[in-house]
Amino acid sequence: MSGFVFSEKPIRIERGEGVYLYDTNGNEYLDFGASYACTPVGHCHPEVVEAATDQLERLLYVQASYPHAERTALYERLADVAPRDVDNVWLCNSGTEANEAGLKFARHATGRSKIVATMQGFHGRTMGSLATTWKQKYKEGFEPLAGDVEFVPYGDGEAMAEAVDEETAAVIIEPLQGEGGINPVPTEYLQRVRVETATAGAALILDEIQTGLGRTGELWAADKHDVVPDVLTTAKGLGSGLPIGATLVRDWVAEDCGNHGSTFSGGPVVSAAAGATLDVIEREELPANAAAVGDYLVAELRAALGEAVREVRGNGLMVGVEVRRGANPILRDLAVEHGILALPAGRSVVRLLPPLTVDRGHADAVVDALEAVIA
Secondary structure, three states: OOOOOOOOOOOOEEEEEEOEEEEOOOOEEEEOOOOOOOOOOOEOOHHHHHHHHHHHHHOOOOOOOOOOHHHHHHHHHHHHHOOOOOOEEEEEOOHHHHHHHHHHHHHHHHOOOEEEEEOOOOOOOOHHHHHOOOOHHHOOOOOOOOOOEEEEOOOOHHHHHHHOOOOEEEEEEOOEEOOOOOEEOOHHHHHHHHHHHHHHOOEEEEEOOOOOOOOOOOOOHHHHOOOOOOEEEEOHHHHEOEOOEEEEEOHHHHOOOOOOOOOOOOOHHHHHHHHHHHHHHHHOOHHHHHHHHHHHHHHHHHHHHHHHEEEEEEEOOEEEEEEOOOHHHHHHHHHHHHOEEOEEOOOOEEEEOOOOOOOHHHHHHHHHHHHHHHO
16 A cells, blocks of 8 residues: 555545544544644534435535535635624635635735745745745745745744835734644734734634634634734534635725636535534534633643643644643554544643543543543
8 A cells, every 4th residue: 555645544434423533443542633733523414414315405506606505605605704894705725725815815916025924823825825834844845935935933922013014915813823733822812913914904814723613712713813914724524624715804805916817716515514603503402511621621631730740731623732841742642542533733641632522421432532542
């Protein structure tokens, strides 16, 4: 068996249901991150499956210049749930594409080229988004990338104020860094970034690919911090695992966004799945559940692990456990010995991104397993 891009783990997943995944040997795994935050309503939620299946039987595909009911409904739904005044929607296939579009729109609307990004930030692997991603290992062999990008320390308001000037097209920033190590910042910092960009006439792009759709305890982390961006990007869980992303923008950006497009923008099947996903998130009040279970999980992890780890941090159900050794051996033991799947965030952080439907019992299982593996 050959592989090309992804290195494969020795667990062959066959099916999923709710918060669990099952391999070909019938083993059950509690999914606390194996799907990179792509299943906010759980695996194979019946409502999402039904919506996608019904649409699949009617029409698989029509290009986005032809209006279609499911796509139009998704436009309206995203505009309705977005932060105020961010109500223009462009659909694509992934998070990196959503960020590419946001960067292009901002440059065209401002007539400027400079982009300010943050150290430890991650915005994708296509050439434009990669230029704003911090870690050098993702860039090796692909340079030169898109130019005129300046990096500043994440959380440093003074450095951000110094970098944002009359030549800046946009600041692109995660309201809570994911790949960089689950790094939260105070509300005051993000509000200052908002002020600095507005003062300079630059666009604020909030990358909510991982933080959005209820993960941090509000539908958007922007709402949690009372910050209204000019561009908000979302993807991952929007289609419950089907490939879809969205770039949401204010009027001033939409009115002068330039020529951009995508063959598969808002396909009927993924649009149906995304609409159903948003319905479930709202009806089942999953952001509130993420806040409550997330607070419980963090408190229990801190109490159980104590000084055996460097730190437990995060918001809602986006939690990082910074360990005192490499994260990968811990992740292996969690999967093999305890049937729990999680992710790394950098070399030394165990990243927990479960479906937003998990409860305290699931949290207890993860705490017990981490305590056993680490202690």
